[in-house]
Amino acid sequence: MRKQLVWILVVVFLLGIGGGVSAQRKQVSVLWAEYDGLTPDYASNLEAAFEKEYSDIDLNIISTPWDKMHDRLIAFVAGKQPPDLSVIGTRWLLELIDMGVVEPIEQWISKDLFNNIDPALMEGKIKGVLYGLPVAAGTRLMYYRSDIIDKVPETFEEMLQVAQKINKPDEKFYAVGMSGKKYVELTEYAYYLFGNGGYFFEILPDGSYGKCTVNDEAGVGALTFMNDLVNTYKVTQPGVTAYRRDELQDLFIAGNLGIFLSGGFTATLLEQRGATFEWSVAPMPHFEGKPQSTIIITDSIVMFKDSQAKEEAGKFLDFFYSDPWRLEFDKLVGFPPVTKSLANDPAFQKPVYQVMIQQIPGAKGWPLMPEWPECNDIIWDNIVATFLGEKTPQKAMDDAAQEIDSIRGM
Amino acid sequence: MTKGKFWRTESTVAYLFMIPASVFLLMFMFYPIVYVILMSFFRVNKLGDLVSFFGWGNFRFMFDKPEFWQVVVRSCVWTAIAVAVKTAFGLVIALLLNVEFVGKRLARTLLIIPWASSVPISAMIWQWTYNSDFGLLNHTLRSLGVWRNPPIWLAEPRSAFMANLWVDIWCGIPFMALVFLAGLQAIPQELYEAAEVDGATPWSKFRFVTLPLLSGVLTVATLLSTLWTFNDFNVIYVLTAGGPGTSTDILITYIYKYAFQYLRFGPAAAMAVITFGILLIVSIVYARSYFREGAL
């Protein structure tokens, strides 16, 4: 028995030694998200090319399924072993700032890179300090069946009229797709809320967030409309609470939906899977008398305070944001470019990119606050309660706003 | 007398034999468990560091939430039903596969397939199977005429709970069956033959020979299964993530949500300690009978 233990200890020891020896070059670790469409080759090629140019730096790209990014990042950070850089959903940034683990990034990157990034996409700038560079950014838009719908609805009211005409549940063709399954993001509600001139919180004069406003006229109006689509007019697919966005997307690509609100990635998938019908894109609808608006979702790359190789990490950012690598990245992932130098590249002149870019001025992002994940869940649960007929829209949003305010100590 | 010599150093030998396993477990689990218990009584920051003593504050924070009590009750119901069904199913299958018949080996091999794929992947496969548009479950039920109008499984609280429950059961059946089968193999054939000579019916053979001799294995398997089922996170997380609303959340998915999504490590740790308390009580009640029966 003792022999085995000794054996194990020897192995442990040797591995410890092994870890020590290889640490001669400066190490830079990057927690890297596996976007759909991004092949594993991309990361390994990037790593090899970078190390070829900077032979004194050992780059370690930690490739992670997107679904598991947050879990892994939390384990690394709470385990006191943060990477040097990490791709994040920008909405996580505030919790990282709250933890005090992220480093202002501007001083570590070159001026050229900083100037090359579209300022409208710098969501990672908090109170004037830039913490994250945008990795991917996109506004959400409307996909519709151009072979069935001849007049593109500009408002949600028009969308409802069109929907009632084209809805054919007997033939498994549903006019509007609606997702209601528990999911990390609240995008579906954001489309209707923003299109009704509303927002999740009141914005105070100093730019901070005040009370939760989902129970105001815009918020309740948006939910009432969604609920009517589902339960009164029944123009959505049945069982909305069983659908996540990706499941809804499958339904649209299979030709069972007339209108589907989503992001740029759907266009890529429609082409990849060879959809057999005609489709087109249009700006996100809004309610009558309200300005057009939609949600913009960005992912960022941040640097950690504890990094021992900030300068080297900055070099990696400069390298990654150079045109050839960014162009390939944007093309594979299917987002419009975040760098100005690629804005006029022929690859991004398709309608889907045009609509996404055109919507940017009126678009709003997620609230950037550390409590957002919890608020997100509270609103979502109450929306689902409305769909299931357990609460009226007014009651649901009142409950949500009250609970959120009490959590935030308002 | 010779016997005395063999067993004299008994307890020394015993401790020597227990040491490797115990040290190994202590090395890895002592700190994590103590830390969870500490966290539950402290204010904890978003990095999981202890900040200041909080007494029962984290517990009170959870107790004040009405959903919390629903979640606790649901966890218990979830575990009770799942373990009971797994045990019953497993026992039936073990008894069937203990009978000599042609094709038995094939049946045994096929039986382990549900167990041989990892739980998150199994849950993904079930998610696809439950899908009301492209999934084959509802399609098959409809076309066989078994169920003309099957529900959209994951859409409503009740059916979603059932759907989750079934996947957990499905993942656990092969394990149960196999453990019971090994237990059945260990029962000497002579006992059945003796019972038959006495004119025992199949039922009384099962009741008076099989069950008593299987009870040790039965206790261990159901006890451990209770612990695992109570803490089964992957099935629910993949299938419904606790939805619709919070209608399929159990304690472990709640803990995950509080720890990894809200970064409220304090309340999460408090719930982990509550889970520990519940499971400890169950184990003590359970294992008592095990220790009493056995020659421990």
Next chain:
Amino acid sequence: MKERERKSLYFVYPLTVFILLILLFPFFVMVSTALKPVSEVYANPPHWIPREWRWANFSDIWGKYPLGAYFKNSFIISLGTTFLNMVLCIPAAYAVARLRFRAKSFIMYLFLVVQMFSPIIVVISLFKIVALLGLLDTLLSLVLTNSVFTLTFAIWLLSGYFRGIPKEIEEAALIDGCSRLQSVVRVLLPVAMPGVVTTVIYTFISAWNEFMFALTFITSMDKRPLTLGLYNFIGRWTVQWQYLMAAAILALIPVVILFMFIERELVQGLAGGAVKG
């Protein structure tokens, strides 16, 4: 008597087939989906038998992803875990089943406590320990942590089987001049084979299927085990179902083959062992 046994088969067969059909339902779904081209995966209504058999799904995933390396890593982890687990649990189970000592039930409860904390709860602390040992991004870290979580059940189960075996067999061997170690290895273990095999299968499969620790401790692409590798097909915006299913089937094969080899031992243990002889 033979007559009655034959009669009982009339209901054993249909019942077995029925149960297997239910249990294997998702497996049929897997096979069906894995062989469909994308257009058929999303056919509505779905059909069981692919109109076009697309075997290329398998070669696609084998070519695009380092599945070979994933398999190798999973094997190393599972075999390592099984080995370490058996080394630790056999003596402990023997002590519990055969020897009298005061702290026995206390220690057994202590082992049980380990199972009351889900991996999710302790993963961050374990991460710290693994980092402290300098074992991050090594397969050994998974061997160790998987063993931690399989050891309890292995000891409880195995000691149960050991206890069911009459003590007299070993005592006879001891009197014949065997050392204690010999009596365990040559006499007890062969007789307890069904239990040992069950424990081995349990450990192997648990390690083969572990996900959470692999996600947290393994950072390089080429050290990933299969479970993590399968997540390549689960994207942020879509799931590549046909590939996921194909890869999941490939992942099943080694476990099923292993089981086929080892399954015989489940039966032969007692029948061929020393009890009857």
